[in-house]
Amino acid sequence: MDQWQPSQQYNSGNSYNNATVSGADLLSLVQRNTRLRRVASTNGGEWVGACPLAGCTSDDDAFHVWPDHPSGHANWWCRACNRGGDTIAYLVAIGELSEREAAERRRQEASRDGRSPYQHAQMRGVRVERPLEPATDSTPPSAEWQARAAAFVDYAESALWQAAGAPGRELLARRGIADETAMAWRLGWNSAELRDDPHRWGLEGDAVWLARGLVVPCLVRGAPWYVKVRRGSSDYVYVKGRGPSGALYGLDLLSGRPAAVICEGELDAVLLWQETGDLVDVVAIGAKASRPALSFLAHLAGASLWLLALDCDAEAEAGRWGTFSDRIRRMRPLVGNDVTDYAQQGGNLRAWVSYYLAIGDGSTTQPGGSDIERQAEALLSEDWRAAPTAWAQAWAALAERAGWPCYGFASWAAWAEDVAGASTTQLGLWRS
Ligand SMILES: [Zn+2]
Structure with missing residues (x-):
């Protein structure tokens, strides 16, 4: 524990700018x-x-x-x-x-x-400083806890990219998360179970147990608000001393997009950000029943549409969100239970998000819209990887016919080109 090395620096830079004009x-x-x-x-x-x-x-x-x-x-x-x-x-x-x-x-x-716009989105990893209002209904962990947690996060981040981090990198690859993405979100790997002196965390009592597994830090202006370790296939444990506490995962990577997607799981948010971060901001609430503090939700105020991508088995929780704000629209994975399931089974996340952006405010439904929506959902349920170019063209043709606006691209044809161009990378990613 005392030989923690300083974290590696990843400066992917802010080179992504879509317009020639200022x-x-x-x-x-x-x-x-x-x-x-x-x-x-x-x-x-x-x-x-x-x-x-x-x-x-x-x-x-x-x-x-x-x-x-x-x-x-x-x-x-x-x-x-x-x-x-x-x-x-x-x-x-x-x-x-x-x-x-x-x-x-x-x-x-x-x-x-x-690089294609898709690659720009993948490589971007921009960390945007946003002014953070003092939280009135959620308080940060103690300074001691934050300092020790930051050291653990640094250690795990560094370890992920060394030989001992191979199991962590394999886990991320299976979930379709690229190295650059993992770096932007400062994911890490703890290769051996550790027990740390609680006083170093500002805590009393039993040792602070640090499980072996993928380390997922929730950072607010770079400082840990909670840290989860993913053990085995689906079991997450919070590092002692700090539960979810109203924090929103992904705050530091918000970039003021006109729409935001609210995911349930942190790693779902990471994957969705990788695939669609040029179109929407992406955050996670960490658990179905989490209610983020208003002071955190306020950071999404610039987004006029909040797409709620909770897992399919979270209908009751989604209903409560629906009554919270009229900006909210439910967005369900069409296959599987969550965002990552959906992508692993061939769901095209860019089309999925584009579809909800287009129909999001409910005002763009065309005459005969329900038929178009049925066709859209049928396409979104297909495994697009079987024939990426044909699939993207079919989607673009449907979207043109529906008259949906295409955010982030000049036209649906340009969008289809981008999807087809990205397919080689994505296929490699998903099939490895
Ligand atoms: Zn207008």
Whole structure:
């Protein structure tokens, strides 16, 4: 325990920026068409006004712009017409760029460093500092506990990438979690059961038992709020002295996306972030019945849609969330019980999330929508890996026909290209 080494540093950097134009450009572009006023300094500053897009019946403050978003993406969102995206998406929405021109522009962007948007999302690992209000209804662990837990997390993180960490890396590979993703979430491996002096944790009584297994730290501004160890196939234990305590897992990786997905399990959130973190923010509550503190949930306030991806067997808990806020919409894995099950059985997480983003506010359902929804759910239940390109094209065709907005891509055709391009990586990942 005393030979803990300093953790390795992983600086994957913030090189992901989808637009050639800066945030100031987005702001001035929008201001050509509508009057905006600055309403908040959070997320680099937020501006609102009436929606300038054709066909929208917004009131005076439905249209939101974050020109200097800390993620590096200037972005916008209209809560009335449910359209949003980056600067290129805005140019498409007002008719200054065609879909084809926008796709070309995105290709140029992507080719600057030879990576696809999918790979950018995977490699991103950006840690965004968000101002954290003092928690009024949830208090941090003691300073002693946090310091000792931080040392354990550092030790386990370092161990995961050494020879002794092989079982941990195999476990992550089986769950489809890439190395870069594990690094961004600071996962670790404890290769031998340990018993530590409780006084070092600010505790009295029995030794602090540190189980062998995958170490999953819940960090708030880099400091541990709780630490779980995953033993065996599904058993999690909290490191003594600290239960869930109202914390939200994933707070440090929020980047102000217009929608957030709330998962049950931490590793489900990690996988979903890897696959769709360029489209949505992702957090986990850690257990079905957890009720995160309001002071933590407030960090999702910028997201106008909260997709609740609790496990399929959590209907009662999901119902309670439904009455908590009208931003919430339930999102069920179509195969298996949880997000990871679904992905392991061939569910395409990008299509799944895109589908709920498109239908999320319930206002975009087309005439004959129920038939389209049945077809969508049939496609989402298929194992997309059997024929990735054909599957992605079938999805894109359905989405075009339904008229669903495509977040994060210029068009569903561009989306299908990205999915097909990513399939080699993903197939390798899932089949290893
Ligand atoms: Zn609008």
